[in-house]
Amino acid sequence: MRVALHTLFPLRPARVHEVCGAGAMGFAAMAARGPVLWIREAWLSDTLTPQGLLPLLDPSQLLLARPKDQMDALAVAEEALKDGALPYVVLEITRPLDLREGRRVQLAAKAGGTTGVCIIPEDMGSNASETRWRATPIFEPERQDSTLMRWETIKNKSGTLGVWHVRWNQQTSRLDVVSPVGERPGSSGTSG
Amino acid sequence: MWFPRLASDRVLRARPVDGPFALTLKADNTERIYCLNRAAERVGLSRDMSFADARAFCPDLISQPARPDLDAPFLAVLRRWATRYCPWVGYEGADGLVLDVTGAVHLLGGEPGMLADMHARCERAGLELRLGLGETRGAAWARAHFGNPHSPLTELPVAALRIEDRMATALQRLGLRRIGDLASAARAPLARRFGPELMLRLDQALGHVSEPISPEGEPPHYATRMSLPEPIGLTEDVMGVTARLLIPLCDKLKAQEMGARRLCLTLRRVDQGRQQVELRLAAPMHDPTRILPLFVRGVGEVAAGFGIDQIRIEATLVEPLPAQQIGSRQSSPDQLNDLITRIGTRIGLENVQRFLPADSHIPERAFSIAPAAYSTPERGWSVRRSRPLCLFPPESISASGSQPPAQFRWRRMRLTTGRATGPERIAPEWWLPDDKWRSGVRDYWKVDTREGRRLWLFYTPQNPGWFVQGEFT
Numbered sequence: 001m002r003v004a005l006h007t008l009f010p011l012r013p014a015r016v017h018e019v020c021g022a023g024a025m026g027f028a029a030m031a032a033r034g035p036v037l038w039i040r041e042a043w044l045s046d047t048l049t050p051q052g053l054l055p056l057l058d059p060s061q062l063l064l065a066r067p068k069d070q071m072d073a074l075a076v077a078e079e080a081l082k083d084g085a086l087p088y089v090v091l092e093i094t095r096p097l098d099l100r101e102g103r104r105v106q107l108a109a110k111a112g113g114t115t116g117v118c119i120i121p122e123d124m125g126s127n128a129s130e131t132r133w134r135a136t137p138i139f140e141p142e143r144q145d146s147t148l149m150r151w152e153t154i155k156n157k158s159g160t161l162g163v164w165h166v167r168w169n170q171q172t173s174r175l176d177v178v179s180p181v182g183e184r185p186g187s188s189g190t191s192g
Numbered sequence: 193m194w195f196p197r198l199a200s201d202r203v204l205r206a207r208p209v210d211g212p213f214a215l216t217l218k219a220d221n222t223e224r225i226y227c228l229n230r231a232a233e234r235v236g237l238s239r240d241m242s243f244a245d246a247r248a249f250c251p252d253l254i255s256q257p258a259r260p261d262l263d264a265p266f267l268a269v270l271r272r273w274a275t276r277y278c279p280w281v282g283y284e285g286a287d288g289l290v291l292d293v294t295g296a297v298h299l300l301g302g303e304p305g306m307l308a309d310m311h312a313r314c315e316r317a318g319l320e321l322r323l324g325l326g327e328t329r330g331a332a333w334a335r336a337h338f339g340n341p342h343s344p345l346t347e348l349p350v351a352a353l354r355i356e357d358r359m360a361t362a363l364q365r366l367g368l369r370r371i372g373d374l375a376s377a378a379r380a381p382l383a384r385r386f387g388p389e390l391m392l393r394l395d396q397a398l399g400h401v402s403e404p405i406s407p408e409g410e411p412p413h414y415a416t417r418m419s420l421p422e423p424i425g426l427t428e429d430v431m432g433v434t435a436r437l438l439i440p441l442c443d444k445l446k447a448q449e450m451g452a453r454r455l456c457l458t459l460r461r462v463d464q465g466r467q468q469v470e471l472r473l474a475a476p477m478h479d480p481t482r483i484l485p486l487f488v489r490g491v492g493e494v495a496a497g498f499g500i501d502q503i504r505i506e507a508t509l510v511e512p513l514p515a516q517q518i519g520s521r522q523s524s525p526d527q528l529n530d531l532i533t534r535i536g537t538r539i540g541l542e543n544v545q546r547f548l549p550a551d552s553h554i555p556e557r558a559f560s561i562a563p564a565a566y567s568t569p570e571r572g573w574s575v576r577r578s579r580p581l582c583l584f585p586p587e588s589i590s591a592s593g594s595q596p597p598a599q600f601r602w603r604r605m606r607l608t609t610g611r612a613t614g615p616e617r618i619a620p621e622w623w624l625p626d627d628k629w630r631s632g633v634r635d636y637w638k639v640d641t642r643e644g645r646r647l648w649l650f651y652t653p654q655n656p657g658w659f660v661q662g663e664f665t
Contacts (some may be wrong), residue, residue, distance in 0.1 A: 022645055025581055026665030035528075042543065045585055049662070050547040050559045050573060052581035056665065060569040064545040064561070065535060076535050083534070085527040137644040137665070139610045145578060146640065147665050168665065 003162035005177050008131065008153060015130035016081070016102075016109045016116035023135035023149045024119045028090045029056040030168060030175060031117055035063070037080045038090045039073050042066040055170045070095055077105055077116065084112035092119045102126030131156045138165065145170075148178065193274065193310065194322040194336040195267075198287040199227035199258055202266045205318045212250050215258035216243045226258040230320070260286075270319075271408060277306060280407040288336070290329055292405045307341055329405060330354065330397030334371070345397065346372030353393040359386055371397065412448055415506035416441045423462045423499020430459070430491050430500060431484070437505045438480040451476025451513030457487065459494055460502040467494050472541045474532035474565040475525075476511040482526070486533050532564055541565050549573055553618055554629070555662070556583055577616060578638070580648045580662030586628070591658040594651055596637045602660050607641040614638060615651070631655040638664065 011017050011031050019027045025048070028038075036057065038048065050059035063086070067073040070093060077091045091105070097118075106128045109116045118129065125132045132155035140146040147168040153161045165178045195201065199215050212232035216223045223243035235250045247253055263286070271289055274281045277300065280292035293306065300306040307323055314321040324336030331345050334352030348371050351360040363386075368374045374382070374394060383391050395401040416437045424430060434457060445452060453476050457469040469490035477483055494500075532544050542563045548570050550560045558579075591597035596612040614637035620629035632654030640646050648662035 022663075023665065029581065029665070047556075047583050049555070049579055049581065049583050050549070051555070051575045051579035052583075052662075052664070054573050054575055055578075056581075058571075059547045059559075059573055060571050062547060063532075063564050064547070065539065066543040066545065067539045072539050075538055079534055079538070080531060083527070083531045085531045137646055139640055139642050139644050141610060144611070144613055146646075149665075150644075 003160050005151075005162070005164045005166070005175075008156070008159065008162070009175065011115055011117070012130055012158075013087075013115050014110050014113045016105050016118055016128070018118045018120050018125050018129040018132040018155075019135055020120045020122050020125070020132070021134040021136045023137045026056070026137075026147070026149065026168075027133060027135040027151065028117045028119055029053055031115075032057050032088045032090070034087045035061045036088045036090060037063045037065060037076075037086045038092075039065045039067065039076050039080075040092050041070065041073055041094060042068050044092070044094075056168065056173075074101055074105065078108040080112075081105060081108035081114050081116050082112045084114050087114055089114055089116045090119065091116060093124070094121065096120075096124040097126040097128075099127060102128030106130075125155065129155065130158070193291065194284070194288045194324070194333075195270070195314075195319055196287070196322055197227055197229060197320045198267065199260070199263050200229050201319045202263060203256055204229060208318075209254050212237065212253045214243075214246060214253055214255045216255050217258040217260070226260075263287075268408075277310070280405055282405045282407050284329075284333065288333075290332070290405050292407075303341075328397060328399045329403045330393065331399075334397060346370060346375065350374055353390070353397055355390055355393055359390060362386070363390075412444070412450075414441060414444060414450070414452070414510055415504060417502060417504035419502045420500070423501045425496035425499045427492055430494070430496075430503070431488065433503050434487055434491065434505065435480065435484050437503060438483055441505055441507065442478045442480045442483070445478035445507065445510065445513075449512060449514050450507075450510045451478045452483070452507035452509070453511050454507070454509035455483065455487075456506050456508050457490070458504045458506070459496075459500045460504075461496070462498045462501050465497065469494060472533070472536060472565075473529070474536060474541065474544075475529040476513040477529075478513060482530060486530065486537070489534070489537055529565075536565065552621065554621055554626075555579060555618070557621075578664065580664045583648075583662045584660075586650070586659035586661045589649075589658050589660055592656065594635070594653060596639050596649060596651075597658065600658070602647070605643070605645075607643050607645065607647075609639050610642040611640045612637050613640075631657070636661075 053059050065076050067076055073091060077089055080086055080089045105116060131153055134152045134154050136150045138148045138150050140148040149166055150163065151166055152163045167176045167178055169176045200213060203215060204213060212235055214228040214232050214237065215226045217226035225237060225239055225241050225243060225246055228237055228239065232253065237246050237249060267283065271281050271283065274289050274291055278291050278293045278296040282290050284290040297303055297306055300309055303325060310323060311321060322336045323341050324332040324334065325341045326332035326335055333354060334345060334348050335341055335343055338348045338352040350363045350368060350371060353371065368377060375398060379391060392401060396403045418433055418437055453473055455471045459467045469487065471486055471490060535544055544564045545561045546564045546567060546569060548560045548562050548567060549572060550558055552558050587602065589600045589602050591600050596609055599606065599608050615635035617633055617635050619633045620626065631652040634650040634652055636648060636650045638646065639649050646664035647660050648664065649658060649660055651658055
């Protein structure tokens with residue numbers, strides 16, 4: 001039986017979710033509702049651009065934290081999740097979280113009632129996460145401003161897994177689920 | 193009190209010089225002497241003389257550039273010192289002080305005793321001082337600048353009336369050399385000829401018109417401290433003392449409608465060691481119940497040693513914080529500011545940032561990043577063309593020609609172009625030097641690869657080469 005995306009996608013609040021893949025940043029931005037704290041280590045050379053975020057999220061709602069290493073990043077994430085002043089926290093990690101760290105951010109999210117999204121490199125998930133997603137952009141020949149992506153849940157603590165093809169609808173600022181793979185031209189060349 | 197050589201005395205106090213010394217100030221494209229010491233005056237130099245002339249007169253003249261911006265704080269220090277004589281002390285020009293000593297003279301042994309004390313103290317401090325004592329402010333000024341503390345006012349020249357030089361010269365030409373001559377002359381023709389200012393100054397000097405002294409107020413000082421009879425060492429005890437210290441401090445801040453932006457908690461240990469906990473706040477605050485929890489992290493890191501016996505808290509940076517109406521709207525800015533403060537104590541307040549729009553076509557300059565604590569969110573974002581979500585330093589790929597390559601390797605991936613949209617030509621901003629844009633104009637292409645990734649490539653026609661600079665959602 002297919003799982004409907006709406007049972008999973010506005011991400012379950014008061015939990016930390018994980019996302020990997022080439023479209024992870026886009027996933028995190030699309031999932032955000034309201035003010036966001038985006039935690040990104042200071043040494044990373046690539047930058048998030050407000051112009052690129054604009055279709056997905058209002059850049060004036062975004063706060064950036066630039067800690068010097070992952071230890072500080074986790075401390076900031078825990079503090080922000082626990083506080084609850086910002087309903088949504090994005091954390092980019094560069095090395096895998098151990099059990100204790102993963103559990104601590106999860107508990108902090110529970111305490112503050114905030115949603116956390118952890119952008120992880122491939123195969124660096126922690127056991128404590130509520131769900132783990134893989135977001136991959138997909139080529140779409142007919143549309144120029146395509147935002148077609150393949151979202152796949154690869155871990156779900158309280159449900160089954162599923163695969164969806166989604167597209168961001170800029171006019172309504174919401175997600176459209178489109179028909180699945182196989183029935184579409186050009187989807188044969190997907191990666192990941 | 194007139195300090196005729198305030199500027200040069202200030203410099204000479206720090207570094208004494210034997211012999212002629214002068215401070216120079218550049219005005220109207222020439223170096224002119226701003227202030228000089230007595231030895232320099234003795235060899236024939238004077239104020240406003242050009243510095244080149246002065247050096248010709250006196251080859252061994254030692255000089256320094258003048259710093260009028262440092263003289264003003266020095267005079268403020270002297271003003272504070274002068275409150276030892278009387279509580280009402282104001283400024284008189286840039287190099288003088290005016291004291292209202294009425295009722296304070298007998299405390300210092302009468303007028304002669306007080307004047308002698310002022311002279312002695314200034315001489316010890318290396319300051320030249322001229323004093324004038326009078327029933328009115330004008331009379332005191334005249335005696336300080338043109339006579340001695342007790343010279344009769346009527347005998348002083350008319351220039352002592354605080355009038356312009358031109359007016360004083362004109363009066364001397366009329367034969368009115370002394371204030372006494374002026375006071376006995378007919379008022380109406382003088383007022384017609386010189387205007388009301390001369391008569392006002394004369395009346396002020398003679399006491400017919402009052403001229404108040406406006407004393408400077410002490411700047412408010414935001415600090416409290418507590419000495420403890422027994423040393424303490426537990427974190428809860430230190431926090432308890434901090435809580436008790438914060439209440440009077442915050443009351444004071446509230447009364448002045450100020451909010452602390454930076455707080456410094458100094459803990460003195462029994463062995464005289466000092467430890468400081470600095471707290472930088474994301475927004476001005478004067479609410480003890482909100483400030484106290486923000487200290488928890490800093491206080492926890494203090495090593496108490498044998499115990500702490502004095503705690504002092506000071507607001508080292510304050511900002512105006514007027515009372516605000518609290519409406520029905522939720523107080524989320526406060527909560528957010530507290531969060532920014534707490535994060536800021538860990539990673540540095542300047543590392544919590546937000547995006548602000550900037551006006552530029554260059555993609556990496558179309559926004560600026562500012563510390564969130566010192567900026568307010570701005571709306572008004574607009575994009576004319578879609579921009580990548582993520583920008584990175586340009587990464588070279590091997591390709592040639594002005595059309596996007598059909599296949600290329602990027603980050604060890606082999607990618608095939610499915611569709612290329614472009615070009616969008618962006619020219620460098622020549623008015624801002626930027627090494628990254630040395631390679632000239634760029635033709636940007638949005639390349640959707642068959643593998644899925646949507647990349648932002650550019651081609652530099654002036655220095656042929658292809659680069660990847662960003663990735664779209």
